[in-house]
Amino acid sequence: MHAEQKKLYALLITATTAGYLWLLYHIYFRTQNTDTTVCLVKSITGIACPSCGTTRSILSIFNGNWKAAMYYNPLGLIVLLIMIILPIGLLYDVILKKQTCWTLYKKAEQTLQKKTVAIPLIIVVLANWIWNIYKHV
């Protein structure tokens, strides 16, 4: 395992742990209706950012309320899937000393940098953002 890979794995582990802690905090210490945000952009300008509503979306999925989850932010589903799959992949790599996640990450990066893939995705994210601002998430 070389240095760059170690750095990425450390970052991913930290990020997913932070994500789970954030979710646990919301589940156990906060009622869902309170209107709090960590988002700097939203706190300052009042305009929602592309990922605002992700936490509420994931919490809605936990409650089985798929419609609300999709309404808050469809990104929630993607983030939840990443948060479930990523730790398993990382553990698999670390225990068996393989490089599956690393090679997949590099391949995904190369694919995403192609214009034919990048432009539609940018449009989707922008559309989601505009929807976010429009519905005042």
Add this chain to the structure above:
Amino acid sequence: MDALKADMFIMSYGKYFESHHIVQIRERLLLMDDSKWVLIQSIPLKDPQTSLILSILFGMYGIDRFYIGDTGMGIGKLFTCGGFVIWYIIDCFNIESATRQKNFEKLQQFLY
């Protein structure tokens, strides 16, 4: 490659790389074939100061990471609201050296 060309490259692109890489880059440039000179100049190197401005203004959306070609991290920042703001703050300080590192990686493909 003659010393004049190597020095010219270092002079115009010096701030695009970490200072501890400069000596190594110059040595490799001197050993390199002259035919690669055009190739070397056509590498799309990113300006650390541009990425710093992008990081401060649009770092919450991961634009700085996208700019330097770190697409995976960019998506990470975009989806988590600048990594719960913590990552955004870290990147405001870190993005310049990350850019220089990326530039060095790009150049390395031609140096070795």
